[in-house]
Amino acid sequence: xxxxxxxxxxxxxxxxxxxxxxxxxxxxxxxxxxxxxxxxxxxxxxxxxxxxxxxxxxxxxxxxxxxxxxxxxxxxxxxxxxxxxxxxxxxxxxxxxxxxxxxxxxxxxxxxxxxxxxxxxxxxxxxxxxxxxxxxxxxxxxxxxxxxxxxxxxxxxxxxxxxxxxxxxxxxxxxxxxxxxxxxxxxxxxxxxxxxxxxxxxxxxxxxxxxxxxxxxxxxxxxxxxxxxxxxxxxxxxxxxxxxxxxxxxxxxxxxxxxxxxxxxxxxxxxxxxxxxxxx
Amino acid sequence: xxxxxxxxxxxxxxxxxxxxxxxxxxxxxxxxxxxxxxxxxxxxxxxxxxxxxxxxxxxxxxxxxxxxxxxxxxxxxxxxxxxxxxxxxxxxxxxxxxxxxxxxxxxxxxxxxxxxxxxxxxxxxxxxxxxxxxxxxxxxxxxxxxxxxxxxxxxxxxxxxxxxxxxxxxxxxxxxxxxxxxxxxxxxxxxxxxxxxxxxxxxxxxxxxxxxxxxxxxxxxxxxxxxxxxxxxxxxxxxxxxxxxxxxxxxxxxxxxxxxxxxxxxxxxxxxxxxxxxxxxxxxxxxxxxxxxxxxxxxxxxxxxxxxxxxxxxxxxxxxxxxxxxxxxxxxxxxxxxxxxxxxxxxxxxxxxxxxxxxxxxxxxxxxxxxxxxxxxxxxxxxxxxxxxxxxxxxxxxxxxxxxxxxxxxxxxxxxxxxxxxxxxxxxxxxxxx
Numbered sequence: 001x002x003x004x005x006x007x008x009x010x011x012x013x014x015x016x017x018x019x020x021x022x023x024x025x026x027x028x029x030x031x032x033x034x035x036x037x038x039x040x041x042x043x044x045x046x047x048x049x050x051x052x053x054x055x056x057x058x059x060x061x062x063x064x065x066x067x068x069x070x071x072x073x074x075x076x077x078x079x080x081x082x083x084x085x086x087x088x089x090x091x092x093x094x095x096x097x098x099x100x101x102x103x104x105x106x107x108x109x110x111x112x113x114x115x116x117x118x119x120x121x122x123x124x125x126x127x128x129x130x131x132x133x134x135x136x137x138x139x140x141x142x143x144x145x146x147x148x149x150x151x152x153x154x155x156x157x158x159x160x161x162x163x164x165x166x167x168x169x170x171x172x173x174x175x176x177x178x179x180x181x182x183x184x185x186x187x188x189x190x191x192x193x194x195x196x197x198x199x200x201x202x203x204x205x206x207x208x209x210x211x212x213x214x215x216x217x218x219x220x221x222x223x224x225x226x227x228x229x230x231x232x233x234x235x236x237x238x239x240x241x242x243x244x245x246x247x248x249x250x251x252x253x254x255x256x257x258x259x260x261x262x263x264x265x266x267x268x269x270x271x272x273x274x275x276x277x278x279x280x
Numbered sequence: 281x282x283x284x285x286x287x288x289x290x291x292x293x294x295x296x297x298x299x300x301x302x303x304x305x306x307x308x309x310x311x312x313x314x315x316x317x318x319x320x321x322x323x324x325x326x327x328x329x330x331x332x333x334x335x336x337x338x339x340x341x342x343x344x345x346x347x348x349x350x351x352x353x354x355x356x357x358x359x360x361x362x363x364x365x366x367x368x369x370x371x372x373x374x375x376x377x378x379x380x381x382x383x384x385x386x387x388x389x390x391x392x393x394x395x396x397x398x399x400x401x402x403x404x405x406x407x408x409x410x411x412x413x414x415x416x417x418x419x420x421x422x423x424x425x426x427x428x429x430x431x432x433x434x435x436x437x438x439x440x441x442x443x444x445x446x447x448x449x450x451x452x453x454x455x456x457x458x459x460x461x462x463x464x465x466x467x468x469x470x471x472x473x474x475x476x477x478x479x480x481x482x483x484x485x486x487x488x489x490x491x492x493x494x495x496x497x498x499x500x501x502x503x504x505x506x507x508x509x510x511x512x513x514x515x516x517x518x519x520x521x522x523x524x525x526x527x528x529x530x531x532x533x534x535x536x537x538x539x540x541x542x543x544x545x546x547x548x549x550x551x552x553x554x555x556x557x558x559x560x561x562x563x564x565x566x567x568x569x570x571x572x573x574x575x576x577x578x579x580x581x582x583x584x585x586x587x588x589x590x591x592x593x594x595x596x597x598x599x600x601x602x603x604x605x606x607x608x609x610x611x612x613x614x615x616x617x618x619x620x621x622x623x624x625x626x627x628x629x630x631x632x633x634x635x636x637x638x639x640x641x642x643x644x645x646x647x648x649x650x651x652x653x654x655x656x657x658x659x660x661x662x663x664x665x666x667x668x669x670x671x672x673x674x675x676x677x678x679x680x681x682x683x684x685x686x687x688x689x690x691x692x693x694x695x696x697x698x699x700x701x702x703x704x705x706x707x708x709x710x711x712x713x714x
Contacts, residue, residue, distance in 0.1 A: 020530055041537045048536075049332035066538065067512075149284040161286045162355060163299035167334040168342040169350035169547070170361040170540065171296075174283045178360055178507035178539045181281055259333050 012070035014086065015040070017059040019051020028119075029092050030269065032059040033083065035101030035125075036191030037151070037180040039066030042100065045258040046265060058095070060086055062103075064187050072190040076102070076198040080109035087117065094119040096269050100254065101125045101223065102195050111212075112204035122213040122265055125220060125251050127227040128201025128234075132192045140189035147188060148177045157219035157250035172255050205234035213242045213268040215253075215261065222251035242268055281508070282478035283358035289472060290574040297351030311564045312344040330529055331536075331548070341551050345560035349567050353486065353502045356471035358478055360507030361543045363551060364500065364563055368467060368487025369395050370556035371501030375463055375483055377554070378546040379518060380431040382408025387425040387432075389416040389446065391439025391680075393487075394667060396465065400434075416444045417610070422451060426458050431517060436465040437474055438603070438618075441627050441663065441687055442680040445603050445610035445617060452480025459514045467491070467654070468623045472577040477506035479617065483542070490654025491624070493569040494576055498562040503546065507539040521545055527553075576656065576692060580624030583658075583698060584690040590699050591628050596636070596706050596713075598684065600628040624691070625653050630684035636709045637662040637684045643708035646693055646701040658691035658698055 017040040023029075030050050032043045040047070040059040051057040062079060064072030073079045083106060087095060097118050099107030104126030111118040139147035152173045153161075165172050180188060214232055216225040225245050235241050244264045249257040285292065298309050317336045319325035327333040336342050350362040365371040376386070388400055390413040400411040414421035416439050426433075433455045435446045448464060455462040461482035466474065470491045476484050486492055488500035511521040511534045521541045524530040528548045533541035551557055588602045599607070603614035603622045614622055630636040640662070641649050647660040651667060661667065664683045668676060673683060690698065 017535060020524070020532065020535075039538065041539065044537055045332060045334060048330065049327055052327075052330055052332060145281065145284065152284065152286075159299050162292060162296045164297055164348065165351050168336060168344070168347040169354070169363060169543070171351055171354035171359060173286060174354065174358065175360040175507060175539055177283055181508075182510070182538065259335075262333065 012063065013068065014063075015061045015067035016086070016090075017041075017043075017047060017057070017061075019048050019057040019059075021051045021057070023056045023058070023090065027054060027056045028269075029056040029058060029095040031083070031087065031092065031095040031097045032057065033097070033099035033103030033106050034059070034062065034065070035099075035103045036195060037065075037183050037188040039179065039183075041066075041179065042254050046254060046262045049262055049266070056092075058086070058090060058092065064190070065183055072187045073194070074190055075194050076105045076109050077200070079106045079194070080113055083110050084114055084117070093117075096120040096122065098122040098265060099124065099126070101251065102130075102191055105130060105195060105198050105201065108201060108204045108208070109198075111210060112200075112207040115207060115209035118210050120211050120213070120269060121208060122215060122268055124215045124261065125217065125223045125253060126214065126231065127223040128205070128231045129199060130195040130201070130223065132196040137189070137192050137196060140192050144181075144185065144188065148180050151180065151222075152176055154221040155251040157217070157248065157256060159248070160250060160252070160256050166256060166258055172252065175255070176252060201231060202234040205231060206236060208235060208239060211240040211242070211268075211271075213244065213264070215244050215246070215264050217246045217249040217251065217253045217257070219249060220251040220253070242271070282475070285355070285358065289356060292352065292355045293573050294571050296355035297348040309345060309348050309564060309567055312339075312560050314343075315339050331531070339560065340555055340557045341547060343557075343560045343563070345567075346558050346563045349488075349558075349563040349570075350502070352567065352570060353471070353488075353492070354504055357466075357475050357484055357504045358506070359484065359504035360540055362502050362504040363543060363546055364488075364502055364558040365551075366501065366556040366558055367499050368465075368485060368489060368501035369399065371485045371487075371503040372396060372399065372465070374546055374550040374554070374556065375485060375503050376404070376409065376432065378520060378542060378550050379461070380409060380520075383429055384409045384432075385427050385430045386411040386434055387422055387430055388413055389435035389439060389444075390414060391416050391442060391444045392436055393440050393465070393467075396436075416446050419447070419450055419454065422454050426454075426460065430458065430460055432463055433460055434463045434465070436468070437476060438468045438623060438625075441601075441685070443601050443603050443608070443610075443622065443626060445613045445622075447613055448476050448479040448481055448617065452482075455482070456480075459517065461509045468625055469618065470573060470577055472574050473581070473620050473623060474618055477504070477508065482506050482509040487654075488566045490652070491577065491580070492573065493566040494573070494654065494656050495565065495569050496652065496655040496657065498565040500558050500562045500566050505540070505543045509542070510538075511541050512538065520549075525549070577621075577624075579692045580690060581621030583692070583695045584624045584626060584688075585621070586695045587688065587690055587698055587702065588626060590702065594706055596631050596709055598629040598631050598682070600626065602626040625687065625689045627685050627687040629682045630686060630709060632709060632713045633683035634664050635712055637686060638665050639708045639712040640686055640705040641665070643705040644701055645704070646697050647688065653687075653689035655689065656692045658693055658701075659689040661687050663687060
């Protein structure tokens with residue numbers, strides 16, 4: 001689905017993957033936000049499942065990524081405003097907002113900025129703050145190939161580096177590298193710099209009013225589970241907080257362990273919680 | 281841009297695509313001899329069928345043993361994934377039919393394996409797909425042959441039978457300019473000698489029957505996708521990938537995955553409907569061969585070099601065609617694109633025509649007389665009396681073959697035995713011509 005977000009931060013064509021389904025007013029909506037240097041296709045299996053199980057799926061390509069043109073936006077706050085503009089344009093009511101890595105920071109900021117809008121929040125592979133290693137940040141500017149190699153090295157669990165793929169016949173690290181290569185030069189650096197500069201994570205977490213899932217992977221070297229505790233502690237104690245750690249995956253868990261990620265998300269959106277807008 | 285490898289080629293050849301079986305902890309790749317896979321429940325079944333969960337449904341479409349082979353060759357070649365097929369021919373056909381239907385057009389190298397030539401020149405035209413053949417080194421010819429309906433450029437890394445070296449970087453540029461993918465048959469080089477995707481090609485096919493397996497016991501083919509072609513930016517030339525496909529839930533493959541659209545369609549349509557899948561037994565056997573690919577290719581090249589050096593000095597040998605020789609027209613290109621060697625296959629011409637060729641072949645003891653290449657055992661064939669025996673002398677010459685041409689696929693035997701075998705055969709030729 002392509003739409004024009006004219007007047008909302010960028011005057012460019014925006015692409016949203018919907019799982020091949022039309023958006024219907026009487027369905028709950030899940031908004032999936034991809035991470036740095038990626039596009040909507042990192043969610044391909046999970047979004048198809050949601051879209052064919054009674055949900056509206058909105059998985060945009062962020063500005064400057066994939067099929068959405070225009071420059072990449074330089075701050076998490078700006079990206080969150082863009083997502084809110086997108087949700088407004090689509091008339092989305094009470095979406096579940098799901099983000100991965102940089103997308104998780106955006107989702108967090110969205111939920112903090114519009115606490116009444118968001119019914120549930122799922123942060124996948126998220127820590128806050130999200131400092132980017134100087135070597136990686138430098139490489140995103142000076143040597144993209146090296147940056148891609150570092151990201152793959154830190155994003156995939158050791159057994160995923162050369163081992164059996166969860167998706168038959170696919171070489172997942174190469175798939176991720178090609179996806180990053182497809183983004184315009186400079187996009188990855190802008191994304192990483194935005195993650196590195198985002199300092200409002202704890203404040204944002206404190207303003208979240210909906211049930212929240214923190215989904216991480218035991219072998220994640222980009223956003224290690226042990227670094228999640230400060231973020232988890234920043235949420236209001238009254239907010240139902242669910243933590244799930246996948247044992248056999250890394251940061252690229254949507255491709256390394258697609259069914260486990262789907263199961264965790266599906267259980268979360270269908271669970272009953274005392275607070276927050278119900279998804280259905 | 282090439283893909284970063286997570287390990288050296290010899291390590292990937294042993295490990296890529298496989299982790300020890302988590303249930304029984306078997307170190308070797310298990311042979312999953314099953315046609316189908318039990319669903320957890322109806323919901324699980326539906327989500328597998330609709331591409332909402334990853335997994336296996338039916339072994340015509342995917343199989344765990346085949347998946348190891350697919351991921352291994354993809355890791356070696358620098359591809360995003362691969363599909364194992366019943367043969368190299370099946371892999372080539374799968375690539376073509378995924379990209380085009382009736383009305384499509386291919387520009388292909390004239391120096392092709394006979395089976396590929398038959399497919400393109402005689403069989404596919406019956407289904408409305410035409411091919412224009414050009415000399416592999418005629419770059420202007422490649423450009424000139426491209427038409428509005430051209431959907432693929434195709435050549436072999438090392439051509440048949442003249443061992444022409446395909447200028448992959450140049451052809452990749454021609455392909456990019458025309459927004460057409462370049463497919464390379466890398467059977468004779470294997471990822472140990474050359475990775476065409478690293479040189480700019482978009483797709484690779486292998487006859488795994490040859491050097492990849494190496495043992496000559498299993499037929500198989502592999503189709504590897506570089507994930508480096510932008511189907512959506514091709515001007516609508518690939519509707520199979522960029523428009524909804526009613527045959528699979530209305531899926532728009534490029535929308536689903538801009539990088540993996542080709543493999544999605546090839547597996548979900550081509551394997552599903554044409555059915556040229558690989559037996560898991562064959563996949564296992566090819567995997568066994570691939571574990572030693574690096575070692576074997578070094579030995580193939582070393583033995584071939586030794587035999588070439590020996591043959592060029594023989595008075596009964598008119599010429600030797602081998603890109604590593606100064607006399608070969610692609611010598612410089614080979615040094616640039618094949619620095620580790622030009623493989624284990626070469627041809628040479630005997631003085632004395634068909635009679636000499638027949639005498640040579642019939643005297644060999646270590647070399648086996650048969651129509652194959654890439655076996656661990658040394659192989660020989662005399663095209664003028666076998667594969668090309670109906671052709672006149674002039675027709676042979678136009679195909680780059682003389683009546684005395686012998687093609688050798690040099691195996692892994694002790695090179696002294698191979699030289700002795702060749703000398704014995706040359707002595708027989710001398711006696712016949714005396």
